Amino acid sequence: MTTSYALLIEYDGRGFVGWQLQANGLSIQKVVEDAAAHLAQGAPVACAVAGRTDAGVHAEGQVAMIALPGGLAPERVRDALNFYMKPHAVVVREAQPAPDGWHPRFRALRRRYRYVILNRRARPALEMGRVWHLPHDLDAGLMAEGARHLLGRHDFTSFRAASCQAKSPIRTLDRLDVWRDGTHVVVEAEARSFLHHQVRNMVGTLKLVGEGTWAPSRVADALAARARSAAGPTAPPDGLTFLAVDYATPIFAAGYSCGSGKAEGA
Amino acid sequence: MTTSYALLIEYDGRGFVGWQLQANGLSIQKVVEDAAAHLAQGAPVACAVAGRTDAGVHAEGQVAMIALPGGLAPERVRDALNFYMKPHAVVVREAQPAPDGWHPRFRALRRRYRYVILNRRARPALEMGRVWHLPHDLDAGLMAEGARHLLGRHDFTSFRAASCQAKSPIRTLDRLDVWRDGTHVVVEAEARSFLHHQVRNMVGTLKLVGEGTWAPSRVADALAARARSAAGPTAPPDGLTFLAVDYATPIFAAGYSCGSGKAEGA
Numbered sequence: 001m002t003t004s005y006a007l008l009i010e011y012d013g014r015g016f017v018g019w020q021l022q023a024n025g026l027s028i029q030k031v032v033e034d035a036a037a038h039l040a041q042g043a044p045v046a047c048a049v050a051g052r053t054d055a056g057v058h059a060e061g062q063v064a065m066i067a068l069p070g071g072l073a074p075e076r077v078r079d080a081l082n083f084y085m086k087p088h089a090v091v092v093r094e095a096q097p098a099p100d101g102w103h104p105r106f107r108a109l110r111r112r113y114r115y116v117i118l119n120r121r122a123r124p125a126l127e128m129g130r131v132w133h134l135p136h137d138l139d140a141g142l143m144a145e146g147a148r149h150l151l152g153r154h155d156f157t158s159f160r161a162a163s164c165q166a167k168s169p170i171r172t173l174d175r176l177d178v179w180r181d182g183t184h185v186v187v188e189a190e191a192r193s194f195l196h197h198q199v200r201n202m203v204g205t206l207k208l209v210g211e212g213t214w215a216p217s218r219v220a221d222a223l224a225a226r227a228r229s230a231a232g233p234t235a236p237p238d239g240l241t242f243l244a245v246d247y248a249t250p251i252f253a254a255g256y257s258c259g260s261g262k263a264e265g266a
Numbered sequence: 267m268t269t270s271y272a273l274l275i276e277y278d279g280r281g282f283v284g285w286q287l288q289a290n291g292l293s294i295q296k297v298v299e300d301a302a303a304h305l306a307q308g309a310p311v312a313c314a315v316a317g318r319t320d321a322g323v324h325a326e327g328q329v330a331m332i333a334l335p336g337g338l339a340p341e342r343v344r345d346a347l348n349f350y351m352k353p354h355a356v357v358v359r360e361a362q363p364a365p366d367g368w369h370p371r372f373r374a375l376r377r378r379y380r381y382v383i384l385n386r387r388a389r390p391a392l393e394m395g396r397v398w399h400l401p402h403d404l405d406a407g408l409m410a411e412g413a414r415h416l417l418g419r420h421d422f423t424s425f426r427a428a429s430c431q432a433k434s435p436i437r438t439l440d441r442l443d444v445w446r447d448g449t450h451v452v453v454e455a456e457a458r459s460f461l462h463h464q465v466r467n468m469v470g471t472l473k474l475v476g477e478g479t480w481a482p483s484r485v486a487d488a489l490a491a492r493a494r495s496a497a498g499p500t501a502p503p504d505g506l507t508f509l510a511v512d513y514a515t516p517i518f519a520a521g522y523s524c525g526s527g528k529a530e531g532a
Contacts (some may be wrong), residue, residue, distance in 0.1 A: 011393045017378040035377055037484075058392060082529075122348055122357040125276045126324060126507075130392075241392075 004098035005077050008031075012089035013237065014129045018055040019062070028062075028090055029052075035084035038065050040075065043069075050245045051103040052223075053113055056237030057116040058130065059245040061112075063104040063251070094252045096241075101246070110174065110191045110246040115203045116239045120183040130240035131184070132203075134209040138210030140180040146209035146216035147176040149189070150202060150223060156195055160252045161206070161234070164196035169226075171195060178206060185210065188243075197234055205232030214222040267477030268333040270364035271343050273298075274518045275328040276487035278355035279503065284321045284329070294319075294356055296327075298382035301334050305343065309335075316370040316511045317377055318395060320463075321504030324396065327359075327378075327510040331371040336492045354415070360518045368513070376440065376512040377455045378459035381469045383506045384451040394444035397450070398469075398505035404476035406446040413442040413453070416468060416489060422461055423492040427469070427500070435492075437461060451476065454509075463500055 009032070017025035021033075022072050029047055036045035050189065068077065078095040085091065118124050118131040150159075153172040158171055175190035175225040205222060207249050208214040212230075222231040275298070283291035287299075295313055300310035316329040334343065342359040353358065376443040384397040385404050386392050416425075426435055441456035454474065455465050471488060474480040480498075488497040 010388070011392065013394050060392065079386065087387075089391045089394055116380070120359070121344065122276070122359045123352075125355045125357040126278050126326065126396075128278065128355055134357040144307045 001071075002069055003071050004065055004067045004102075005074060006096045006098045006102065006104065006251045007058060007064045007081070007092050008094040008096075009064055009065065009080075009088045010093050011059050011062065012129075013053060013056045014057060015088070018057070019049055019052045026088075026113045031085050032066070032081070032089045032091045033062065035054070035081045036068065038084045039068050039072065040081055048104055050108050051194075051242055052175075053240075053242050056129075057240045057242065059242040062242050063108075065098050065102070066106050067072050074246070089140050096251050099249065102251075106191070107247050108245045109248060110190055110192055111194065111242070112188065112244045113194070113199045114177075114241045115186040115199060115235065116241070117187075117203075117207070118183060119180075119185050129238050132236050134185075134207065134211075136211055137213070138180075138185050138207070139174070139180050140185050140210065141218050142212075143185070143187075143206045143210040144178040146206050146219040147178050147202075149177050149217070149220035154223055155226050156198055156223070158228055158231040159198045159201040160195040160228065161197035161201070162228065163255040166193075166195055169195060171198070176202065180232070200235040200237070200240060201231055203226075203234075203235040203239070207235065208232045213216070214266055219256050267337075268335055269337050270331055270333045270368075271340060271363045272362045272368065272508065272517045273332065273344075273347070273358050274326060274362075275330055275359040276308070276357050276359050276512055277325050277328065278323045278368040279319060280355070282321060285315055287320045288461040292354075297351050297354045297356045298330065298332070298347070302334065304350045304454045305334050305338065305346055307335070309353070309439075313369055316374050317505075317508055318462075319508055320503055322395070323506045325508040326327045329511045330390070330506050331364050331370045334367045335390070337512065340383075362517050365515060365517070366411070368462065368517075370511070373513050374459070375514060376456055376458055376510045377460065378509040378511075379460070379465045380402055380509050381455075381465060381501065382507070383451040383453075383460075383469075383473075384449060385446075386450050395504050398502050400451075400473065400477075402477055403475070404446075404451050404453050405478070406444050406476065408478075408482050409453075409472045410444040411477040412472050412480070412485040413444050415486035416442055420489055421492050422489070424488050424494055424497040425464050425467040426494065427463035428466075428494065432459075432461055435461060437464070442468065466501040466503065466506060467499075469501040469505070473501065474498045476486070493529045 019028045048065045074095040081092045116131045118133045121135050142188045155169050157169040173191050177188045283292050314331045340361040344358045347358045383396045384399045387401050423435040439457045443454045
């Protein structure tokens with residue numbers, strides 16, 4: 001008899017090859033699965049996940065699922081995983097019993113990402129590895145104007161990595177907000193799902209608008225071109241954080257919910 | 267002929283022995299002075315500072331002064347120092363000409379510190395090294411009540427490190443606010459100057475109040491006792507950030523000003 005648990009996971013993506021198991025380095029999945037094996041008498045435990053983040057991308061609210069033998073209390077699963085995952089910068093914020101038939105990826109209704117640009121002359125010290133440093137003034141208002149051209153249901157081929165394995169390039173972008181908060185320019189994106197590198201490619205394109213290289217309307221042209229070469233470069237992973245996933249029935253007490261907007265700050 | 271510059275400095279205190287030069291490891295002062303020597307044809311440059319932070323303590327708005335030969339533009343000083351300080355987590359946010367007779371330490375009217383506690387069951391991942399992790403529920407309201415007993419002009423012997431070199435233990439504490447922001451408990455302190463470890467000893471004492479070990483009024487008893495043993499333990503450096511210094515005439519365009527309160531968030 002096994003019990004399935006939903007896990008709300010936070011991690012600092014620096015030093016990891018990304019979420020997914022890879023032969024060439026340590027993944028977050030490997031850290032979680034190795035810790036989980038301690039709770040399964042050493043038997044391998046597979047971990048399903050809502051969003052496979054890339055190397056260097058962070059998470060405040062990644063959602064995963066594991067099945068473990070016996071009926072351990074969720075709090076004990078959380079504490080034991082956190083103990084075995086030391087000293088890695090990966091923690092389970094909350095564990096809950098997984099509802100019947102639930103799956104972190106296939107049942108996700110909405111995913112939310114935040115991208116933070118540090119827009120000042122001096123490189124980051126306190127936020128090294130957590131922001132994209134752009135020393136020249138960005139106009140966040142123009143970036144927000146450019147962003148609006150991407151809202152809705154579109155073929156996002158122009159913003160899709162060559163390596164993207166999704167069957168269709170059609171996605172519905174529900175929210176793409178851009179605002180300035182002091183020396184930070186913050187971009188938040190929400191959609192049921194995203195293509196590989198979609199957020200970073202959108203941010204890399206909006207950067208061209210913010211610095212004045214592109215008029216905001218050129219974002220619409222880039223989208224319509226349906227060619228990766230028509231859009232801007234891929235923004236670095238450092239500034240990207242996977243914030244939250246929504247399900248039809250909320251699973252966790254803690255964590256961001258999608259759709260609550262800018263009020264939460266950066 | 268030399269020109270004096272006021273520097274607004276940000277750093278991540280992890281991995282440093284503190285601000286001050288020491289034989290047993292790398293200090294932030296050493297990083298700044300070594301970079302400054304590049305701008306002085308290799309001659310040694312001494313750096314005066316507003317507050318000598320301890321090992322592991324961070325800064326958003328440390329203020330320092332250096333004198334350099336020639337009349338370099340302040341922006342060039344900032345950029346050159348940031349170049350030579352790579353890859354250390356130390357940057358000059360802003361450089362300005364130092365006013366005549368100004369000194370970052372002796373002319374300081376007010377200093378401001380922030381201490382951040384992560385108050386949740388899971389240890390920090392994204393904020394490792396930047397917060398004090400306390401897994402058991404703290405009552406921030408009780409902590410704020412305890413903090414009020416410390417406001418004003420007092421003999422702070424109970425909150426002073428044995429190593430403190432100040433001539434007098436009398437200080438005037440202008441502000442000591444405590445509030446909860448989600449899973450964070452934030453403490454902000456303002457005074458013209460602080461004794462060595464004063465902020466960390468106040469936070470370590472307020473922690474006893476927040477967890478219910480002490481009644482808030484016992485903070486007043488600890489203060490009155492004028493004995494270090496009467497107060498709580500020293501909180502770890504990780505959660506502490508030196509935010510800002512005020513002078514009679516504002517020196518920098520950027521940076522926090524003291525006295526503006528909670529609105530800036532954590």
